[in-house]
Amino acid sequence: MNERRLEELRREIDKVDEAIIELLGRRLKLAREIGLIKGHNRKIRDLRREQRVLERVKLQASLQQFSPEVAEKIYRILMDYFVSQQEELLRQQRRP
Ligand SMILES: C=C(O[C@@H]1C=C(C(=O)O)C=C[C@H]1O)C(=O)O
Numbered sequence: 225m226n227e228r229r230l231e232e233l234r235r236e237i238d239k240v241d242e243a244i245i246e247l248l249g250r251r252l253k254l255a256r257e258i259g260l261i262k263g264h265n266r267k268i269r270d271l272r273r274e275q276r277v278l279e280r281v282k283l284q285a286s287l288q289q290f291s292p293e294v295a296e297k298i299y300r301i302l303m304d305y306f307v308s309q310q311e312e313l314l315r316q317q318r319r320p
Contacts, residue, residue, distance in 0.1 A: 248302070252309060259310030264318075268310045274303050 262268055278296055285295035 251302075252306065255306040255310055256313055259313050262310070264314060268314070269307050277303065 259268060278299055281295050281299050282292035285292045
């Protein structure tokens with residue numbers, strides 16, 4: 225019985241993981257669009273905006289009884305990645 229419940233819960237976790245990755249894919253598309261709007265004349269990295277994102281995410285994390293510190297670490301990694309993807313997109317645009 226416990227085994228069955230464990231399998232059930234793991235299937236739920238798999239679904240949650242799928243949703244997380246799908247949302248990250250959505251976030252990536254949005255970040256790329258923003259990168260194109262910024263273009264070559266504006267700095268890609270916006271630390272003030274990143275600070276605001278971190279504040280929101282940490283607040284949401286605590287409302288979900290999730291560690292704000294862990295949420296912050298995850299988001300710092302994510303935002304580095306999104307910035308690098310925006311830069312890569314603009315680099316590709318420069319190539320003939
Ligand atoms: C997506 C943006 O570009 C960068 C990436 C951010 C993010 O992933 O949330 C936030 C700020 C910028 O450093 C933006 O300016 O909104």
